[in-house]
Amino acid sequence: VIAVTSGLGLAVALLSGAGLAYEVLLIRVFAIEQFHHFAAMAISIAMLGFGLSGTAVAFADPAAERARQWLIRSSAAAAPLLAASPLLARTIPLDAARIPWDPGQWIRLAALYLTLAAPFTAVSLAMLLAIRLALTRPGGLYGATFLGSAAGSVLTIMALMLMPADRAVFLPACAAAAGVFLVTRRPGPVLWSLAGAGLALAGLVGAAPELRVNPYKELPRVAAFPEARRVADRHGPLGWVAAMDAPAFRYAPGLSLQYGGAFPRQAGLFVDGEAVGAVSDLSGEAGEFVRWLPAALPFALAPRRVAVLGTDGGLGLEIALGHGADSVLAVELYPGIVELARRLAPPASPSPFADPRVRVAIGDARAILNRETGPFDLVTIGGGAGVGGLHALSEDFAHTSEAYQLYLARLAPGGTLAVTQGISLPPRAAVRSILTVAGAVRRIGGKAVDRGLIVAHSWSTVTVLARPGGFDADDVRALQAWTESRGVDLDWYPGVDTAALHPVNVLGSPDLILAATAATRSAEAAAAFADGYPFTVRPASDARPYPQHFLPAGTTLEMLRQDRGALLPFAEWGPIAAAAAVVQAAVLGGLCILLPAFARRGRRPPLGRWARLVGYFGLIGFAYMGAEIAAIQQLQLLLGHPVYAVAGLLALLLSASGLGAIWSDRQPDRHGAPVAALLGLTLVACALWLLALVEALLPASFWWRTLAGLVCLAPVGFLMGTPFAWGLRRLTREGDGSVGWAWASNAFASVVAAPLATLVAMERGSPAVLGLAAAAYLMAAALYHRAAGYPPA
Amino acid sequence: MGPGQADRTAAERHEMVRQQIVALGVSDTATLRAMRTVPRHEFVPAEVRRQAYGDHPLPIGYGQTISQPYMVAFMTELVRPRRGMRVLEVGTGSGYQAAVLAEAGATVFTVEIIGALADSAGERLRRLGYTGVSVRHADGHAGWPEAAPFDAVIVTAAAGYVPPALVDQLEPGGRLVIPVGSIYGVQNLVLVEKGAQGRISTRTLLPVRFVPLVSGLR
Secondary structure (H helix, E strand, O other): OOOOOHHHHHHHHHHHHHHHHHHHHHHHHHHHHOOHHHHHHHHHHHOHHHHHHHHHHHHHOOOHHHHHHHHHHHHHHHHHHHHHHHHHHHHOOOOHHHOOOOHHHHHHHHHHHHHHHHHHHHHHHHHHHHHHHOOOOHHHHHHHHHHHHHHHHHHHHHHHHHOOHHHHOOHHHHHHHHHHHHHOOOHHHHHHHHHHHHHHHHHHOOOOOOOOOOOOOHHHHHHOOOOOEEEEEEEEOOEEEEEEEOOOOOOOOOOOOOOOOOOOOEEEEEEOOEEEEEEEOOOHHHHHHHHHOHHHHHHHHOOOEEEEEOOHHHHHHHHHHHOOOOEEEEEEOOHHHHHHHHHHOOOOOOOHHHOOOEEEEEOOHHHHHHHOOOOEEEEEEEOOOOOOOOOOOOOOHHHOHHHHHHHHHOEEEEEEEEEEEEOOOOOOHHHHHHHHHHHHHHHOOOOOHHHOEEEEEOOOEEEEEEOOOOOOHHHHHHHHHHHHHHOOEEEEOOOOOHHHOOOOEEOOOOHHHHHHHHHHHOHHHHHHHHHHOOOOOOOOOOOOOOOOOOOOHHHHHHHHHOHHHOOHHHOOHHHHHHHHHHHHHHHHHHHHHHHHHHHOOOOOOOHHHHHHHHHHHHHHHHHHHHHHHHHHHHHHHHHOOHHHHHHHHHHHHHHHHHHHHHHHOOOOHHHHHHHHHHHHHHHHHHHHHHHHHHHHHOOOOHHHHHHHHHHHHHHHHHHHOHHHHHHHHHHOOOOOOHHHHHHHHHHHHHHHHHHHHHHHHHHHOHHHHHHHHHHHHHHHHHHHHHOOOOOOO | OOHHHHHHHHHHHHHHHHHHHHHHOOOOHHHHHHHHHOOHHHHOOHHHHHHOOOOOOEEEEOOEEEOOHHHHHHHHHHOOOOOOOEEEEEOOOOOHHHHHHHHOOOEEEEEEOOHHHHHHHHHHHHHOOOOOEEEEEOOHHHOOHHHOOEEEEEEOOEEOOOOHHHHHOEEEEEEEEEEEEOOOOOEEEEEEEEOOOOOEEEEEEEEEOOOEOOOOOO
8 A cells, every 4th residue: 555655755756856867867968979959859859758647647547546556567667767768769870960851760769759758757657646646735745756856956967977977877767766665565566676776777887888979070070080099088067078189180270271380289179079179289380380370369469368268178278378478267168178188288288277377267257257357458258169050059148248248347458358250151150249249348338339349350260359448550550460471351440441451361241341330330230230131140148148049030941941951951950959849749748638638528527627727737837847947047147157057056946846835735725826926926027137136146256146046046936836736736636537637738838848938038038938937827827716616625 | 874874864964054053153164064974873872873963962872972063063163174284182972073073174183081982983983984083092181292283172071171281282373172161060162262472362152061071091
């Protein structure tokens, strides 16, 4: 006999934690095996397993004893499925790049979805059936699912610090196996769980096959070079950093075509299989090499105190040191890059990270420059990973308008901000940089913007320089001498006669000059230019931190319509994958709600009540996910570190929701509608003021900011945990499968909401997502109020 | 191949040139003549031969492709082919681009990193009578120093940067065409011109996608 005890609560928490941990770890694994956007899509579809469990319960509507049997079986199945799923997934040879035209890939994709969805279905079924047993007080067990998930999110990050993602992915199976002992001691289920745990342990010690890195990434390509060998790895929550030594590997973004000197021997550095820099042997003649990279342009102005945001494995520092900088602040997100760069530096060419003039700061550039006040003669930053639209969905607070204002504020009088990035045709990122930099100079009250902006381009890069106090004639002469000797063109500088320019590197259109002209004329002219440009080039902001998103939705649709997807290679894949996830989840979720409802019309609640039920739980599922995504996006800016902040905030939100759910058990039914309405109004306030509050708090110390994050998120999370528990309490008294419908509609709506919230944030900003979540909670409150008195006690 | 089939492929080539190449602005006479002459279907695997004259690239094995006809014509026109000019091609693939250049009158030195492709392309070019093409199995980043200098260099695979050796091996007044950019994703097709005094200038022409230029022999 299964009783609703603290043991069952702990079992539910373990299963829930295992489910969340598996989700997070799968995203890490898929980020290596595929690309980030595909990972998010695949996992979101797998999460449909949560909804499927609800559908199964709604359809079968098992009586109490049968429900107990199901609970035992699904708990027992969780561990083996969690252990087998990652193994099976590795055997499916999916090539996601071929999905648009190869029907065979669709079959593999479907197989992958099923493989991934199975453990989520088992975990979710066990949680749902346990909650169903707690007839009058479901909040306690529902709260336990939140608390388990919160613990799962934190423990996952800790696990990723200790072991690679492809091993850590087997840990959730162990947690699930432990949960079974709290549910039953019957030999059958226990043996199944032990088998799952055994399989997981084998995976944990490395018996599983190695991950297959996506063959389109740079790492496998470089691995095919003669004499190539992987010399070191570092694993962490941020990503997998690998170093590859290959004599034929070369990393020289935009190297001047005038350079005829020696090329340094390099070891490539890769994060999740994508090249991010190189460790270079700059001994002897190869030391000259760094003076011929376009990122060296601002060093023609002889800065002494330099901040390098993003180190390219040390190349950025070598440029600064090679030009005689006295002090360099090296800001690097990945600790593994610094560690490997130090370790792999050849004896004849010591690592720049070990140079006494260099101070290394690990973390997010924005957070570090919030506390490092400088002042600097030069702040230099790369343009981010804007390759082929693969990163269009990547949140990046380092290239927003507010970030550039911060960098400018950290400059000494006469200091320069430099942004260098690869060029696209037609220019997109470069045009956005010009508009963003000029706008930032204007916002911080710089003198005439036309004197404070310089734009230069090489055959493959664009560099934008900004100085709030303006550049003088000597500066311009120094830059002209540098660019002329390197075959680089100056497109804009104070006093430029654009008609007299004769570029060495012809781009085919004068977009850079037009952008600089508009950007320096006035804010209105810059906005008008951006509006008339064929790509989305308005500056990214903290509310819409997507600096690599350039294609309007209409353009993407037009590309999809082209014969054989002729233009698809030029599309932005992140938004396409997110949109595909929305459509797939909406269709599959809709079918999984509607078909059983039709098939079981005689045994489901009357249509009106059924629709209200599905509407209520669907709305709060949608709202919870939307509010979670938007609030965490804004608050991670407050805490600074993209992974640890998200994990911490997620744990806080889930814990607060768990406590809210438990608290709701002790409150009368009539409080449900007012609390949901209060939640909606709180989110309206968040939509209006949270981001402004975050930006105002950025200069505060870390502990004050952490406290502020806690104060902001905890009450909201607490309230967010109540509507589901309250709604559920009404339903558990019924024997018509209503709990299953509630669970299914809530889960399916959450799955649709996750990618949809990302798309809305990209197009309209995170405050808009919070606004939508608020509206959904307010509608849910109205539905709850309308259904007051149901069911009769 | 019977006369009927030869007529059919000739007709397909003419149609390909008219619809996919001339219509998009390629006008160089030698290039168009070469595109009408070289039997593209001989350069693709049997299983995709029926699609040989379609407006798209095709797989040729080893993860490599034969470029879309327009791209071959566009890059050929860019190097201004003429009789007797020496052209270095990096990325032989099936040998189609080399054959087009040879048909346009050039002496072609072509380098392929994948041994099996270099062998099959060499055999194919010999069989089809393209004696002015020399094929070498080598790392394209180093060019072909013994045969340098070249009037033109065509790189038919994406590189992360312009290999200095290729610029070095370019004759003053010569032209180098290369897709440059990330290994995956979108690259830019760049035309590098070396002036009479050795001064380098570039023109970024259009966004493209090529298979990567892989260093190292296989």
